[in-house]
Amino acid sequence: MTAFNLLSEPIRKYIRDKKWESLRKIQEAAIQKIITTDNNYVLISRTASGKTEAAFLPILSKVNFKEPGVKVLYISPLIALINDQFIRVENLCEYLDVPVTKWHGEAAKGAKDRLLKNPAGIVLITPESLEAMFVNKPYNIKHLFSTLDYIVIDEIHSFLGSDRGTHLQSLLNRLQKVNVKRFSIVGLSATVSDANQYIELKNFLGDPKDTTIIRDNTPKPINAVFRYFEGSVNTLPLPLLKDLYVRTRESKVLIFPNARGRVEEVAVKLKQISERVGGHKNYFSHHSSVDKEVREYVEFFAKNSTLQNFCISCTSTLELGIDIGNVDEVVQIDATHSIASLIQRVGRSGRREGKASNLFLYATDKWSLLQSLACWLLYQEQYIEPIAINEKPYDVLVYQILSIVKGTSGISSSKLLEEITGNSVFSKIKKEEIEEIITHLITLDFLEKLGNELIIGIEGEEVVNNRDFYSLFETQIFFKVSSNGVKIGELPLSPQIRKNENIYLSAKIWSIIDIDFKAKKIEVVPAKDGNKPTFFGNPADTAYRIREKMLEILISKEGYDFLDEMGCEVIDDLRKQFSVFTISDFKTERPLLTSNEHLSFYSFTSSKINKTLQFILNQLEVKSILHDEGCLFEIEGHSSTELQIILKGIDRTQNMDKILIELLENNPEFIDFSKWGKYLPIQYQTSLLKEKYFDFEGCYAYLERLKFVENQLEFSN
């Protein structure tokens, strides 16, 4: 039987009305499987290949929506994606008379109330809204979501290996518990590649045996051009901006400059050039600190602009699923920190069937160019960096303990333990450990023992009743920026925030005229000239394989036809510099340059291993300066022989806990990367530190195979 014939009549009518000539490959395969079995599936195929329909066509054909209760729950990492998918799914559901409801923080309350009166159909939700319901209205979870047939998880790769993903896994476990029947899960993604990731995906959805991967591997041609313009740290070189302008002025373009400040710089400067030469005016910026309404306008403009060209300078806010219509070109400025991110970004262009994707990459620094090359070549080898799974997510545990206790408004210790040990996310955490953490939460007054029951303690009340409780990630404090009642965006408090300072925001230039520190508000007026805004962020970790590839490129002689002349020169120069080291095995050998008491060690390893190695060396009184982007350790006062003896002598069986506890006692801010980790007993904090910040095992394995290739010649850096 063909896939089309398996579909229910209303769905077939939908397809006929849409005048689709045929089903896409991924749709054919998914329809066959989903309709005939109750397995979990993960559908993998590139952006704009009809994945949403591949999941919903068969699910809508199969599920009996006449039964009471919500039948399908769609979970998305982004509100914008929910709003986008809502229109598509609702359109599809009109043929079936199935209600579709958006349920997130910005969704209309009226629609939610209607759903509560008559639970039915499909609900689109975020993990945080689901969490909020578990905490505040657990009876609504039962009322709405105890008769689920399907859960659809969009952009599932974005949850994989992240804390937010662990949180979602815990919620899926808790949802299954209130369901009498087992529900099936369908995950959607464009960015999963190798077999290792398949295993992690299957684990994510529960018993790996229950999950099958369906994949459409049809490649999409990508035209890539890499250009090099030497730049300074602070501002982009003018020739780059001019080249960028000329290349993009007659296209619909997304530009990814990696940082919010730089996003603003690109948007404002391109707009200025365009104004001078009489080009189009549609230059925008799009990132988390641009006002929501402004962002929505930008998205709307891009979606509906068939004739007009536009240029949106953005961060990863436009990296995921939202369909912003036709984009001709994607521009990346300097290296992405991951291959996964590069794939997502490139996929933003050429969404229409048969159209190629176009990537322009500009590098402003030699190491960034080398990393860009490494990412691009690995992408072509279909490699994506591995997913870091935290097997013992103690911080998520703290969060979920508070959520369960608040949700039940009082629960016995034994029942709480039962809930947690029954949750597969915490299966690697021992019962005694859970008990110890609960006891610690009692000493912190986060929990309180009342007779036989645990309730939220005095200190806990403040945390649990805060609006900030529903998410796993920490957020900074921002000042709201507006001009004459019009909201523009937000800025963090920095030395830059003072009267008469001129800054870029939302692709415009402003002058600060008033700051209200109490209300955290900044009033601005339009200005003619200014500076890019300062934001604070954490450096992203770069994977081991990318760094190794960088060295591989340096010792190879391969030429790259997509790289411009300047870029080729830069790579040639780097190769020349490193040719003084006779490296034949890029997997084990690393350059070490010695001159007197100054050592330059090029580690070519992951950011985490770099941080770990620096920490270990520091413990051994070997002070070093680490430049992660160039993988360079600069070490003074030690000869290479000494260094090698020290590295050999590192006790790899040594228990780091004592040292890490000391580190945390002296610098408690080290745990700040984990919002809930702060409330753990200190030995559990060290566990998180080892798992997420450092990589001791990786570092020891790296040192084990490390062979220095030394040179003492004059070496210009």
Next chain:
DNA sequence: GACCTGCTGCGGGCTG
């Protein structure tokens, strides 16, 4: 230099 993500419940003010 160096990303991103989401958010309850209540009450006040306004509109129809």
